[in-house]
Amino acid sequence: MYQYRFNSMSTIVQISISQEMFANDLMPVYKEFERIEETCSRFKKNSELSLLNRQVGMEVTVSNEMFSILSKAGEFYQETGGVFNPGILSSLEAAGYAGSIETIRNQNLRLRDANTTTAVKAVPFSLDAAAQSVMLHQRIDLGGIAKGWVIDQAAALLEKMGYGFINVGGDIRIFGDLPRSLNIGIEDPNDSVRMISSIQVSTGAVATSTSGKRKWLRNGERQHHLIDPRTGKPSSSSIVSATVTAPTALEADIWAKTVLLLDEKEGRNWIVDKGASAVFIMNDGEIWKGGIPNGDV
Numbered sequence: 001m002y003q004y005r006f007n008s009m010s011t012i013v014q015i016s017i018s019q020e021m022f023a024n025d026l027m028p029v030y031k032e033f034e035r036i037e038e039t040c041s042r043f044k045k046n047s048e049l050s051l052l053n054r055q056v057g058m059e060v061t062v063s064n065e066m067f068s069i070l071s072k073a074g075e076f077y078q079e080t081g082g083v084f085n086p087g088i089l090s091s092l093e094a095a096g097y098a099g100s101i102e103t104i105r106n107q108n109l110r111l112r113d114a115n116t117t118t119a120v121k122a123v124p125f126s127l128d129a130a131a132q133s134v135m136l137h138q139r140i141d142l143g144g145i146a147k148g149w150v151i152d153q154a155a156a157l158l159e160k161m162g163y164g165f166i167n168v169g170g171d172i173r174i175f176g177d178l179p180r181s182l183n184i185g186i187e188d189p190n191d192s193v194r195m196i197s198s199i200q201v202s203t204g205a206v207a208t209s210t211s212g213k214r215k216w217l218r219n220g221e222r223q224h225h226l227i228d229p230r231t232g233k234p235s236s237s238s239i240v241s242a243t244v245t246a247p248t249a250l251e252a253d254i255w256a257k258t259v260l261l262l263d264e265k266e267g268r269n270w271i272v273d274k275g276a277s278a279v280f281i282m283n284d285g286e287i288w289k290g291g292i293p294n295g296d297v
Contacts, residue, residue, distance in 0.1 A: 011169035019162035085229035087124030120229035148253030207252035
């Protein structure tokens, strides 16, 4: 397998593919990541998302990429009963996540108390397919969906050239027909150099959601980026890390976040209902493996 890598979305994009690629082959993949970051980053002042967030309550015509991502976000909002909700930006900022994770990681932010206990109940936006427009009802964050979306787009481009897989910060999408299953190690959420479990996949995707990595202190209290829209606060789930298989990276990304927020009992039921497999690492160190395996769990 040939290996290629580049930086995007504050992480490393790694490609393993059966055929040798040259600069012209790799460029469309690189450009796809660049385009989605310019579209969906809330940390870039002139990104399409940042411009949209400054026009809450107004009908705005958006790009094809933004409309497609928002359409998917709306579908997942309905599918999860609002557990996946992009309208959490104010709650993220109130928790201290107002700058990139590199600028706040391991910081003890001194912020005035804000009301972070209000549930994010409203449908965050309305779409008009005919006009390809959106009206935001509250400011949104697309960090929970953009990465999975662009991984699937990149995999579709790569499949035209061979078989293999793409790994973006631990979220993996297989493309083409692999000759054998992948055995993917699962990190200890408190020690990234220690693998404490694994999961096998031969098709589709696998993603991990964890409250153990993107964390900081706000007025001395531990915070993380996984906001539970039912409370408006960082999740207090007993699941610290959820690794989930799914047909696509987008689904794997959303499902992993959803089951973590749902907590152990409801999260297990979700996995079974979806016909997926999963590994949950609990805050007491217990490991749960279950679901319907894509290979062996």
